Amino acid sequence: MAHKLAFIGFGTVGQGLAEILLRKQQLVRQEMGEDVQVVAISDAIKGSVYNPDGLDLALVLDVVKRTGSLESYPDERSTQKGWDSLKTIRETNADTIVEVTFTNVRTGQPAIDHCRAAFAAGKNVVTSNKGPAALQYAELSALAQEHGAYFGIEGTVMSGTPTLRMPLLTLPGNDITEIRGIFNGTTNYILTCMERGMTYHEALARAQQLGYAEADPTSDIEGYDAMYKVIILANVVMGVPLQPHDVTCRGIADITPADIQRAGAQGKRWKLVSRLVKRGADVIASVAPEMISLDDPLASVSGTTNAITYECDLIGPVTVMGAGAGRTETGFSLLSDLIYIAHQAKRGHGMLV
Numbered sequence: 001m002a003h004k005l006a007f008i009g010f011g012t013v014g015q016g017l018a019e020i021l022l023r024k025q026q027l028v029r030q031e032m033g034e035d036v037q038v039v040a041i042s043d044a045i046k047g048s049v050y051n052p053d054g055l056d057l058a059l060v061l062d063v064v065k066r067t068g069s070l071e072s073y074p075d076e077r078s079t080q081k082g083w084d085s086l087k088t089i090r091e092t093n094a095d096t097i098v099e100v101t102f103t104n105v106r107t108g109q110p111a112i113d114h115c116r117a118a119f120a121a122g123k124n125v126v127t128s129n130k131g132p133a134a135l136q137y138a139e140l141s142a143l144a145q146e147h148g149a150y151f152g153i154e155g156t157v158m159s160g161t162p163t164l165r166m167p168l169l170t171l172p173g174n175d176i177t178e179i180r181g182i183f184n185g186t187t188n189y190i191l192t193c194m195e196r197g198m199t200y201h202e203a204l205a206r207a208q209q210l211g212y213a214e215a216d217p218t219s220d221i222e223g224y225d226a227m228y229k230v231i232i233l234a235n236v237v238m239g240v241p242l243q244p245h246d247v248t249c250r251g252i253a254d255i256t257p258a259d260i261q262r263a264g265a266q267g268k269r270w271k272l273v274s275r276l277v278k279r280g281a282d283v284i285a286s287v288a289p290e291m292i293s294l295d296d297p298l299a300s301v302s303g304t305t306n307a308i309t310y311e312c313d314l315i316g317p318v319t320v321m322g323a324g325a326g327r328t329e330t331g332f333s334l335l336s337d338l339i340y341i342a343h344q345a346k347r348g349h350g351m352l353v
């Protein structure tokens with residue numbers, strides 16, 4: 001028996017997870033209690049390949065690296081090619097869909113439809129795509145539950161750094177009154193590089209090369225990516241269903257080298273700070289650049305590292321710092337969801353986020 005996966009999208013994060021599955025095959029088998037087998041990959045540009053008995057993952061990665069496409073993956077007896085994302089979700093024998101297409105900050109599509117199709121077919125979804133969790137969390141988690149499937153979204157906030165399941169599993173009993181942090185790796189990387197003398201454009205180009213930025217980096221720069229993460233935290237951790245129009249949002253586009261120098265001269269530093277503050281049944285939410293003093297714990301969070309502080313009424317502030325983006329780091333978030341599914345199934349327990 002093996003737990004079968006179908007990847008929808010096979011860019012930075014999808015390949016990151018595939019590499020981890022190859023490298024940690026034995027450990028993953030131990031943790032999951034069964035092998036993990038990739039049976040299908042469907043990507044808009046690279047094409048698609050399906051084999052119900054499993055793909056040769058090393059070969060897949062090699063072919064994609066050499067040719068940028070899945071077309072030259074060998075045509076064995078039961079290999080099928082050319083299936084689009086919805087056919088792959090509905091008609092393959094996958095147990096879990098790994099949804100790693102781009103995040104669409106206006107509509108959340110086509111990822112929302114990918115999740116709907118997976119749940120309707122009784123399949124789990126693990127995803128780092130922020131669209132479905134930010135825009136349709138209530139609908140999709142209800143649909144997953146109705147069909148006995150799991151909606152794994154750990155990677156949507158701060159890549160593999162535990163931010164969603166951790167407070168639900170380890171902080172219950174506290175009232176979390178405020179959440180504050182740096183939730184976007186690309187902008188934090190750009191601000192750090194600009195402090196070190198790099199131009200904005202050089203820093204953005206490097207963040208894109210390294211696979212940190214969104215397919216459309218406007219999302220990072222204008223703060224929409226951080227806004228989505230704020231909405232997900234409000235929904236999942238605070239239980240308040242925010243919409244994008246509830247969050248005031250300003251990115252770093254207006255921060256100039258002169259602003260960076262002025263902050264330095266005042267013993268301060270620019271950071272793109274996200275906040276959620278509970279006011280009774282409501283949450284006041286914002287994303288905005290702030291000039292913070294160097295003794296603020298967020299001031300030392302540099303590069304693609306992110307940080308989050310949960311203000312708890314019983315234990316006080318709890319801060320987690322770690323990777324905010326990256327190929328392996330986000331690949332790991334998906335693995336953590338897969339292992340969580342297996343652990344809960346083994347124990348016969350229900351699922352948290």
Ligand SMILES: NC(=O)C1=CN([C@@H]2O[C@H](COP(=O)(O)OP(=O)(O)OC[C@H]3O[C@@H](n4cnc5c(N)ncnc54)[C@H](OP(=O)(O)O)[C@@H]3O)[C@@H](O)[C@H]2O)C=CC1
Nearest residue numbers: 009010011012013043044045100101102103128129325326
């Ligand atoms: N990179 C990171 O560090 C992090 C990324 N994320 C999120 O994870 C997701 C994946 O990110 P990443 O791998 O970096 O993105 P990439 O742009 O590298 O990869 C996405 C892949 O999905 C493909 N794709 C787009 N639309 C479809 C579709 N309808 N059907 C099938 N394939 C499709 C893209 O093809 P094409 O190139 O042709 O568009 C591309 O190959 C995104 O939603 C992102 O926001 C979350 C945390 C961190």
Ligand SMILES: N[C@@H](CC=O)C(=O)O
Nearest residue numbers: 184185186213214325
């Ligand atoms: N583009 C995002 C990737 C992770 O969500 C970021 O830079 O944080």
